[in-house]
Amino acid sequence: MSIEHASPTLDDVARTAGVSRSTASRAINGGDRVSPEAQAAVDDAVARLGYAPNRAARSLVTRRTDSIALVVPEPDARILTDPFLAGVLRGVSEGLTGTDLQLVLLLARPGEHPGHIARYLHSGHVDGVIVASHHKEDQLESELSRSQLPAVFVGRPFATEMVHFVDVDNAAGGRTATQRLVDRGCRRIATITGPLDMTAALDRYDAWQRTLDDAGLEPVAVAHGDFTIEGGAVAMAQILAEHPEVDGVFAASDLMASGALTTLRDSGRRIPEDVALVGFDALGAERTTPRLTTVLQPVVEMASAATSTLLDVVSGQDVGYEPQIFVPRLIEGDSA
Incomplete structure (x- = not known):
């Protein structure tokens, strides 16, 4: 017959450490008014007994949930197929390395009413939130601005006052991509945009227009995509049909560029001899045929930086609102 041993309790820790129960509780939960000697004794007792604090009880003391949310207002299938979103998840995970924080992943459901995720965030389930791939109609910006919940955006929000965010310089990246085509000798240059309810897509689109204007070239065609392979393929077909x-x-993304490559090949165009192509992201560009010329967006580093900022805010540090902007650079391939 086996004998089940009860898990060590807070009383056991206090008795082993030779301190009161209240002192042991404050030492474990990060409270003040604990001497270095008592803290060391409690830490030693916790290690020797294998004591695991009760999170629910701890949250009553600290008013913390020890959880942060990563909000991706996109359908759940996107996070499995979009390398940008996978990079965000990896960067947040790396940013949490060495902490005891739990990550809560919140995805949008098809047909979900705007504001549903915001209501969840307001209900006290998490200590802070990182938002990635947000759209204007998600209402996350306005909802979070009215809340006291610490938040950091991966990607510039539409309203930037008193908001923490991390981004790549999308305008500079769009200029670099378009200028590469101009320098190659292209004179009839089109663009496939991302969703124009996202600041990244707007900035890249505007940069394409400005670069052509500076080069004395007329914009040939604009087709709007959705940052997916399928959207890029459809947009490229539209461009070829009309121009x-x-x-x-x-x-404006490597996924759309990948779809565009397929459409161009199916139409009999040689790449880059007939049509040169530049993408944006540098996420999986080496797997295309030909290898894609693209602009690097260091998404893992961006998400990790956003996580670090959020942890500082949650811990009560005075963190300024100056955004962290990463510099893009051209990654040479064979498509341009």
Whole structure:
């Protein structure tokens, strides 16, 4: 017959450490008014007994949940197929290394009413939130601005006052991509945009227009995509149908560029001889044929930096609102 041993309790820790129960509780939960000697004794007792604090009880003392949320207002299938979102998840996980914080992943459901995720965040389930791939109609910006919940955006929000965010310089990246096509000798340059209810897509689209204007070139065609392979393929087909003379394309994401490559090949165009193509992200570009010329967006580093900022805010540090902006650079491939 086996004998089950009860898990050590807070009283056991206090008795082993030779301190009162209240002192042991404060030492374990990060409270003040604990001497270095008592703290060391409690830490030693916890290690020797294998004591695991009760999270629910601890939250009553600290008013913390020891959880942060990663909010991705996109359908759940996207996080499994989109390398940008996978990079965000990896970066947040790396940013939490060495902490005891739990990560709560919140995804949008098809047809979900705007504001549903915000209501969950307001209910006290998490200590802070990282938001990635947000759209204007998600209402997350306005909802979080009215709340006391610490938040950091991966990607510039539409309203930037008193908001923490991390981003790549999308305007500079869009100029770099478009200028690569201009320098190659392309003169009929189109673009495939991302959703224009996202600041990244707007900035890249605006940069394409400005770069062509600076080069004395007229914009040939604009087709709107959705940052997916399928969206890029459809947008490229639209461009070829309306402007078969196009000789250069800036696709605002590598996934859309991958879809565009397929459409171009199916139409009999040689890449880059007939149509040169530049993407944006540098996430999996080496797996395309030909290898994609693209602009690097260091998404893992961006998400890790956002997580570090959030942890500082949650811990009560005075963190300024100056955004962290990463510098993009061109990754040469064979498509342009």
